[in-house]
Amino acid sequence: MNRRKTLVIAAALLAASIAPQGAAAQTADAWPSRPISLVVPYPPGGTSDVIGRYLGERLREDLGATVVVENKAGAATAIGAAHVARAAKDGYTLLLSAGTTFTTNPHMNEKLAYRLEDFEPVALVGTVPFAFVVKKDLPVRDVREFAAYAKSNPGKVNNATNGQGSMVHLLGELVAQGLGVQLNQVHYKGAAPATADMIGGFVDSNVEALTSAVPNLATGRYRALAVLSAERLPLLPDVPTFRELGYPSIVGETWYAVFAPAGTPAPVVERLNASLRKIVASQGYVEFMRKHGNEARSSTPAELLELSRQQHRSWGELISKLKLKPQ
Known part of the structure; x- marks a missing residue:
């Protein structure tokens, strides 16, 4: 009798251990229904x-x-x-x-x-991906010239953001720290007004998502100095990365x-x-x-x-x- 009871208990435990796995497999087989x-x-x-x-x-x-x-x-x-x-x-x-x-x-x-x-x-x-862009008449040709310009004008170079704490703001700060310069972060309520003032030349620089950067660069509304990706981008093949220019911390x-x-x-x-x-x-x-x-x-x-x-x-x-x- 004890042997039979032991076998019944063992079978019940085995069934309990298998049931969740069987249920999961059954759910996966039926999904999506x-x-x-x-x-x-x-x-x-x-x-x-x-x-x-x-x-x-x-x-x-x-x-x-x-x-x-x-x-x-x-x-x-x-x-x-x-x-x-x-x-x-x-x-x-x-x-x-x-x-x-x-x-x-x-x-x-x-x-x-x-x-x-x-x-x-x-x-x-x-x-x-993002590109670091500057207004078309800013007197710099590349990243090193931009860094030198910003260092000679501390706190006077205005960098647009999509709002305090936004990803674009953080990327702008990443650029400033990586270049060792002080940028005046100008916070806008979203990407559209920031881009508009970038095109209008009211701010000096911006970190732009390629969604808006590519068409504006193609029409010469502003210029790209570098991209923040780890590697060059197919959409901007002639624009270098910060990393290849000697700024390995500016990747984002x-x-x-x-x-x-x-x-x-x-x-x-x-x-x-x-x-x-x-x-x-x-x-x-x-x-x-x-x-x-x-x-x-x-x-x-x-x-x-x-x-x-x-x-x-x-x-x-x-x-x-x-x-x-x-x-």
Whole structure:
């Protein structure tokens, strides 16, 4: 009798240990069986929205399920991110994140309703490169001449930003520190007015995303001295990197990536990652991203997690050094 009871208990324990794995596998096999929501934490019409809709259409083709883009804008992506953090852990709600969501926001907003630990990283889908530009009549021809000019005019060289604590502001400070110069950071309420005053010659320099920089450079509205990427960019092949000019600390960009709520079954994350990497590697996607001033780039979930953690640390150090206060 005792032997029979022992066998029954052992069988029950074995079944219990297998059940979660079987359930996860069953979930992954059935996924996706209904529409997927891709949350874009920006308003409709912008670059992030356009990328989200392109990815949604390609995912529909690859996964065989409708992907609905939901725009949940506000609080520098925090509203959309918090929504996804609270969503069901089933692979049907995803976030198209900006790099700032996890790298700079936590240092600049002490009331965030999410943490990196609330998400499963899925895949990087692109990078946003930047160029350091100067007004067309600034009397400098290259980076070294700009550094000399700024040193001879301390605090008088005006550098435009998209707002205090923005990525463009931090990149502008990165340039100033890397060159060892003092720049007067002029904060605007967004990219459009900063670019307008750059074109008008009311400010001397700016760190511009290639989305707006490339067409303005092509028409001679201002000039590019260097790019902040680690390597030269296909969209600006004749513009050197700061690194190759001897300024290795001036490397910076942001990125787009897809995240799911923490606890999403690993097989679902793996399938999503495989699908996104296939899309990102396609020539159509490469050309689409360059059209919008970005570069196609993918990753494994582990690589995306490490990138998020590393940039969270590095931007946090700069924010602390600048004594920028959370809002």
